Amino acid sequence: MSSQDIPEENLPSAQDHAHGSVALADTDNPFADPGLPPHEHRVQDIDERAAKRSERTVALMFTLSMLGTIGFIVAYVAIPVDKSIFVWPIGHTNALNFTLGLTLGVSLFLIGAGAVHWARTLMSDVEVVDERHPIAATPEVKAKVMADFRLGAQESALGRRKLIRNTMFGALALFPLSGVVLLGGLGPAPGTKLRHTLWSKGKLLVNMNTNEPLRPEDVTVGSLTFVKPEGLEEHDHEFLTEIAKAAVMIIRLQPGDIKDKQELAWSHDGIVAYSKVCTHVGCPISLYEQQTHHALCPCHQSTFDLADGARVIFGPAGHALPQLRIGVNSEGYLEALSDFDEPVGPSFWERG
CATH class of the missing domain: 2.102.10.10 (Rieske [2Fe-2S] iron-sulphur domain)
Structure with a gap:
C-alpha cells in the first residue's frame, strides 16, 4: 500500500519527523510506539513501615562505614609495620596492609551500597519522558529544570528523613580522614x-x-x-x-x-x-x-x-x-x- 492509500489524517506530520518518531494511527502497525508500561508501586511507596525499614538499613550502612573508617585509623596507629598474620586462602601476609585495605574497602563500599539502596527503595522511581530540546535552553526549560530539581530534592526525602541525612553526612565527612592518615605513611620528617x-x-x-x-x-x-x-x-x-x-x-x-x-x-x-x-x-x-x-x-x-x-x-x-x-x-x-x-x-x- 502506498502513501496515497493512507488517509491524510493518518500520515505522519513534519512535527513527528522532527521528533524522530512516527506513529501511524493504524493500530495494527507493529512498529507503533508502545509507550511506557503502567507504573508499579514499590512496597516502600505504599507501606511506611517498609520505608522505615529501608531508612534504617541505609543508616546502618552509613554508620558501619564510619566504623570502618575509625577501624582504619586505629589499625594504622596500633598494628606494627612488620606484623604478619595468616589469612586463608592468601596465606601469611602483612597484618597492617591487610587490615588497612579491608577497612578502607568496607568503608567505601558501604557508602556506595547505602546510596544505591536509598535510591532504589526510597527515592522516586516514576518514569518520566522528556522530549529532546535544543542545546541552548529557553527560559521556560531552565525554569522547568529548576522545578524538577526542587521536586527531586523533595522526593528524595533528604529533609524529612533526618536519620539517613545525618548518617550519610557523617560517613562522607569521616571517610576522607583515611587519606589524611595515609599521609603519615610518607615517613617522619627528615630533620637534619x-x-x-x-x-x-x-x-x-x-x-x-x-x-x-x-x-x-x-x-x-x-x-x-x-x-x-x-x-x-x-x-x-x-x-x-x-x-x-x-x-x-x-x-x-x-x-x-x-x-x-x-x-x-x-x-x-x-x-x-x-x-x-x-x-x-x-x-x-x-x-x-x-x-x-x-x-x-x-x-x-x-x-x-x-x-x-x-x-x-x-x-x-x-x-x-x-x-x-x-x-x-x-x-x-x-x-x-x-x-x-x-x-x-x-x-x-x-x-x-
Missing part, C-alpha cells in the same frame, strides 16, 4: 638527616672492595677508588640508607693539576675525596676519565671536573660534588677530618 652523613673526624677511609682501610701508597695516580666510612658494614640494618649518603670516591691527581685552592687544601698529596652521589637525581657516579680528570654520571651524563672543585661542566646537575676533607693519621691511614660541609646529593628547597 639530609645534612649529615656517617663521616666525622677520625673515620678511616675503607676500600669498598677489600673492606680494608687505605694508606696513601695504596692509591696510584689516575686511579679511582670507592670508599666507605669505617664501621659501616653490609650486614648492618641501615647500611643502604647510610651508604646512599656516605659513598665517596677518591682519585689521586698530580698536585700541580689541581686548580681549586680549597680542593688542594682539603686533599692529601694529590688524593682528593668527593661524594659519589650525583647532584642531579642521586645516581652513583662510576665513570672516570683519567686524561681529563672528568667524572661522568651514567644516568643523565652530568660531568664534573675533579681537578677544579668537581664543578659541573656538562649535564643537568645543579651544583658541584661536595668534597670530603681528608688527611693521614698517626698510623699512616687515610682518614676524614670532618663530615661534608654541605648536604650531598640532589638539591632540596630547604638547602641553604
